Amino acid sequence: MIRSDALDQLPVRTALPALRRALDEHGAAVLCAPPGTGKTTLVPLVLAGLTGDGPVRRVVVAEPRRIAARAAARRMAWLLGERAGGRVGFTVRGERLVGPDTVVEVVTTGVLLQRLQRDQELSGTDVVIIDECHERHLDADTVAAFLLDVRATLRPGLRLVAASATTDAEGWARLLGDAPVVEARGVSYPVETVWAPPSSATRPPHGTRVDPVFLAHVAAVVRRALAERDGDVLCFLPGVGEAGRVAGLLAGVDAEVLQVHGRAPAGVQDAVLAGPVRGRRVVLSTSVAESSLTVPGVRVVVDSGLAREPRVDHARGLSALTTVRASRATGRQRAGRAGREAPGAVYRCWDEAEDGRLAAFPSPEIKVADLAAFALQAACWGDPDASGLALLDPPPAGAMGAAREVLTAVGAVDAAGRATPRGVRMSRLGLHPRLGRALLDGAEEVGGRRAAEVVALLGEEPPREYGDDLAAALRTARRGGDAYAARWRQEVRRLSSALEGARGGGRGGAGAPSGPGARGGGGLSGAGGPGAAPGDGPGGTDDAAAGTVAALAFPERVARARGEGAFLMASGTGAGLREGSPLRRAPWLAVAVADRPAHSASARVRLAAVVDEDTALSAADRLRFAGEEVRWADGDVVARAVERLGAIELSVRPLRDPDPALVRGALLEGLGREGTGLLGWSRDARALRARLGFLHRVLGAPWPDVSDGALLSRAQEWLEPELSRARRRADLARIDAGQAVRRLLPWATGEAGRLDELAPERIEVPSGSRIRVEYGGEQPVLAVKLQELFGLGETPRVAGVPVLVHLLSPAGRPAAVTADLASFWREGYRAVRAELRGRYPRHPWPEDPASVKATRSTSARSRRE
Incomplete structure (x- = not known):
């Protein structure tokens, strides 16, 4: 009814x-x-x-x-x-x-x-x-x-x-x-806001770690709310671990403490949503209670102000949830829980001034998450780059590129990005493509049941108390009677059933994508890698199965030991194990879960399995490289024959006669890293570069740009043939950079012949001296003794630009600077003359320098001559 x-x-x-x-x-x-x-x-x-x-x-x-x-x-x-x-x-x-x-x-x-x-x-x-x-x-x-x-x-x-x-x-x-x-207008009850920041500073969250001092403060605010208000208390925390820790801190309160989150047993979830039976309740919740659900009896909300969002580090191949400050919209949504049934209150564990600095809305997941699963869905829909999909925010190009690399590696898409039959099967498993690959290929290696068991562990990270050994966690889940183990067994059944469906489809049973985005009949091409229907073959030990499946899921995270508890992953990221971990002495690991603490160059391993070298090499075969490697390292060319697995070097020997083309590339790499200072720049070469730089700045084309960036971008053009003859750093230092730079002059147009006219190396002054012009600054500089310019009425110019004249004393020390010589003779000379004539009495200091002949000598010497 x-x-x-x-x-x-x-x-x-x-x-x-x-x-x-x-x-x-x-x-x-x-x-x-x-x-x-x-x-x-x-x-x-x-x-x-x-x-x-x-x-x-x-x-x-x-x-x-x-x-x-x-x-x-x-x-x-x-x-x-x-x-x-x-x-x-x-x-x-x-x-x-x-x-x-x-x-x-x-x-x-x-x-x-x-x-x-x-x-x-x-x-x-x-x-x-x-x-x-x-x-x-x-x-x-x-x-x-x-x-x-x-x-x-x-x-x-x-x-x-x-x-x-x-x-x-x-x-x-x-x-x-x-x-x-x-x-729709709701019947909203008033919700009073109580600002309840910590009394002392706490460390900001990083990764999934929240300062225990802050969690203790949240628990104290819950106790305060119970004392000051009536009704049940709903407390929002970022994750399951924080809910558990706050529950421990609330031991002894006069209320029933419940935890509600996605991992909670269905019975607990139903009890929370059914409302209070007797006494008061404190409901510790993750974001699941922000919306859609009404928790009956709640009159007070305690908001930690924290939330979890996905983040991905494409460079290190690490993705995980991270703790962030919740947005203002999330805060409003949480506060509204207190006013659903009656007037209520929200206790916010931060101060009012900080509230205005929060983001308005949560970050759209498409902008911050690993997009491999999304890219596979788009490819199966017939729109591999998602350009034809109506989305509020387009996927970032870099994240889509990284996703395409993952999908290509696991055989889910072909070279054009279209879904392969294998990729379609993977998309229907309800798993991340990495785990889909591990399930399909792992079933062939270790048997369908074992592959499903390990993938179920990887799909939802087991509790911390299960430890960091994946094989041991597998055995714990099998015999466990906790809520996680119950969910794990349910997921194993689902995955085993999905494998049976894949077996029935055979290698190509999935067919082509047929969504409305698959326009123009673009069919499938390529098998996309191994795709045989999985079977329950020989399973081996739990340890071997865990390592094999984890390595198949995360091949770039296979890691080799490089010291007690320290490893190097194939991705190039260092990784470390906690003290006391049973995995610390393993020669090879398949890292399943890792995060990178703030300001740390190495990842922290949270879940991994022991593998042998053969398994690591097989699972990460696409990362394997064997051949000549010539590169710039430690300040010089290094040439060697190397076999490696990603960043892990398996064997190395020096090369006596490396490929000249590879050497040339390494030298260019060195120039790119360390700059053109590796070349031999004489004083004349530096002067030529400065002159050309001045002309490019003042006149533009055809005079070349000779900045470091421009020279490096055209290195192959102006450094040949010297570069082809070079083999190491010392050879670069012997290259005459000035002679090489001359190749960039505009010879074809004939303008090169005007170099000395437009930007002369020296200018002749009235005394007859030829003075070098310095072109290194914004304006050409002519540094000359004052007496050598007597009789010169106008400032010299180069390429139409007046030089900056540094007027020197007879001892060569700066006396005055001017870009307007005529003005200096009229207005500035008198003060300079008064200062210098007492110091240098043997030198001429006429009252009217414009009417006196310039000289390089003292007055006594001039009389003798």
Whole structure:
């Protein structure tokens, strides 16, 4: 029996007529509704016609998290007076509860993505609601792009709703083809803000580490909130580990302490969402409780102000979650939990001044995450570079390039970026492409069951108490009775079933992508690497299986020992193990999980398996190199025959007669690193370079740019044939750089002959001396004794530019500087004359220097002559 009283109390009901009109007229809409208005529960029921108003339509609701999908389905079923699995059901990874009468199905965005790849038309689905789109998860953005493609090419009648409490409504409206924005006003209860920063400085988070002192402060704020306020307390923390530590710090409080997160058992999640049974509760939650879910009884929110976001270090091949400051939008979303049922309060563990400096919205995942899985989905859709997809933010080119390299290496795409049959199979496993490769190829090496077991461990990192030895963690999970072990066993069953499906498809059973993006009939080409159906072959030991599968997943992370507890990964990054790790004496490791602490050049290994050299070489075969290696190292040319695995040198011997072309390349590399100072620059060569630099600056072409960057970019042009004869650093120093630079003069146009005219090396002054001009500064400089310029009325010029005259005393010391000699004779000379004539009485100091003949001699010597 429908609970009409509960449905009638949901404020979103007032926005339903406008939403229906928007969908009837435009086929798409953006729904903005505050938390608690019924956006997630009433809207799907009404659009499906289950409330007795309108035709029955099949509605799919996409949620970002499994806990939200299950909770939303159960809440909607309750509103209809039913159990989930009837007219309302749900599907999440590893769990499906639907029936023949299901009209509203709640799924995770990952499940919907897989469904779209299998059935691009979404046959039988009339409306898709993308809930909590403001969170900007990559799967949700990808689903929206695919659905818009479907509407444009296959099913213009498919209706789309982007729903959220806090979002970029205008951006989503533009993305959906200028769709109408429908707003619902909620019954919002006032939420008082209490600023509760730590009393003393705490260390900022880095990686996944949060200062224990700060977590102790959060626990203290929870205790304060329990003392000052009524009702349950909902505390937001960045991750599962922090929730566990704060729970330990709250031992003894007069309240039931619960933890809710994506890894919590379903029974615990259901208990939290069911509401208090007796006494008060403290619910320690990760971001899963920010939206979609109502936690009954909550009157107080304690917000740590921290969140976890994905980050990837492409250079080191490391990707992980990292702790960041939560955005203002996230803060508003969290605070709203306190005012869903009654007036409440939010305790924010930072000060008010800091709040204004926070980011407005969370970082879109597409801008910061590893894009290998996204790139594979796009390739299977028929749009390898994602250029044809409607996305709020385009994927960064660098991240897409790195993703393409990974996909090519695992055989998921061909040289043109198109999905191979193997890549299509991998995309349907519901795994990151790296783990898909490890599952398919690992099954052939260690057996399907063992491969599934290890991949399930790699897909969700085991708890820290399982240790850093992957094989030992495997054995612990097998016998474990904790929540992680239960989830692990469920995932092993799912992966084993997926392998059975792949076995049934054979090598080429996946077929070509057929999405609407696959325009022009661009078919598949190439097998994309080994793709035989996996079988349950000889498994070997757990240790061997763990090492093999981990190395297949992360070949650039195979690492060789280089000291007690220290390793070098094939990627070139150093790695270290904690004291006491059983892996410290292993000669080779396959590193599964690692992070790099702030300001550290080496990674910290958190999960790895022992491998032998043969396994490492086989798994990372694409990184293997054997041949001549001639490069610039330690300040000179190094030539050697080398065999290496990425950055790991396996064998080295010196080369007696290296390839001249490689030597030449190494010398150019050295010049690029250390600059043109490696060459032999005489005084005349430096002067010539300065003159050419002046002419290029003043006159431009055809006079060449002779800056370091320009010379290095044209090194092959002006340094031949000297460069071809050089073999080492000492040979570079013997090259006459001045003679080589002359090759850059504009000989072809005849302008080269005007070099001495336009930028003379020396200028003759009235005394008859030929004085060198210095061209190194912004203005040419002529340094000359003052008496040698008597009688010269105008400043000398070169290339039309007046020189800067440094007037020297008879002893050669600076007396005055001028770029206007005539003005100096009139106004400045008198003061200089008064200062110098007492010091140098034997030299002429006429009152009118313009009318006196210039001289290089003293007055006494002049009389004798």
